[in-house]
Amino acid sequence: MTNSPHPDLYAREGALPGAEGTTRTHKGFFVTGTDTGVGKTRITLAVMYTLQQHGLRVAAMKPVASGCEMTAQGLRNEDALLVQQHSSIECAYDIINPWAFAPAIAPHIAAAHVGVRIEFAPIIERFNFLAAQSDAVVVEGAGGWQVPLNDEQSIADLAVQLQLPVILVVAIRLGCINHALLSAQSIRASGCRLAGWIANHVTPTVSESAAIIASIADRVAAPLLGEIGYQPELNVDKMAHTIDGATLSKACKR
Numbered sequence: 001m002t003n004s005p006h007p008d009l010y011a012r013e014g015a016l017p018g019a020e021g022t023t024r025t026h027k028g029f030f031v032t033g034t035d036t037g038v039g040k041t042r043i044t045l046a047v048m049y050t051l052q053q054h055g056l057r058v059a060a061m062k063p064v065a066s067g068c069e070m071t072a073q074g075l076r077n078e079d080a081l082l083v084q085q086h087s088s089i090e091c092a093y094d095i096i097n098p099w100a101f102a103p104a105i106a107p108h109i110a111a112a113h114v115g116v117r118i119e120f121a122p123i124i125e126r127f128n129f130l131a132a133q134s135d136a137v138v139v140e141g142a143g144g145w146q147v148p149l150n151d152e153q154s155i156a157d158l159a160v161q162l163q164l165p166v167i168l169v170v171a172i173r174l175g176c177i178n179h180a181l182l183s184a185q186s187i188r189a190s191g192c193r194l195a196g197w198i199a200n201h202v203t204p205t206v207s208e209s210a211a212i213i214a215s216i217a218d219r220v221a222a223p224l225l226g227e228i229g230y231q232p233e234l235n236v237d238k239m240a241h242t243i244d245g246a247t248l249s250k251a252c253k254r
Helices: 009-013 040-053 078-086 107-113 121-131 155-162 176-189 209-219 236-240 245-253
Strands: 028-033 058-061 069-071 074-076 136-144 166-171 194-200 224-228
Touching (some): 028 040, 028 155, 028 176, 040 194, 040 245, 074 078, 136 155, 155 176, 176 194, 176 209, 194 245, 209 224
Parallel strands (some): 028 136
Antiparallel strands (some): 069 074
């Protein structure tokens, strides 16, 4: 099942007329990863908190989510709920996560299972709604950069439509150098600006982790914005203090 985007949502929520269709020039970041399970949501929360600590009103979205659970209010995704809770802007869940699917599988496949097609228009409408009320919008992608969203479009195409600089989350583990370099190359080839990358330790120990990070830093023409140590429990404040908040907030204030 899916949360169907409501056509009257913006009338109900008090959005400005004409918000539909295309993005305007807005501040924020698109958070993607080298793969699924690399910690995108945790990094999204840390980026949000960092910007908030620099005095910005920060909204966020996880526009497409699989692995949602059915509740009395409809399908809900754990990561999207966290993003909603940490936002500076109070808004309905359907604005944060317009496309929600129960199966924990690739979103375009999950959508096909329930006979729907993931369209960008509802996402862009909600993005514009949030951007009009905030200083920055942080958008979390699904899976990796080239994950399909429908038969023709992918996460990369969504980022291009939203016109946001990209933050790449790299899970520090065996094989991540190749994944990081290929992802960075693909982000640049799409025409998006790679604002930087974040090294995220997803396991307690990784052999030669410092050398791995140095190898990526030497080969990716974008700054290392932070290195997040392994955290079995979520600690947004601790993560945020390892991120280059000055650089991120400056980009949002230009």
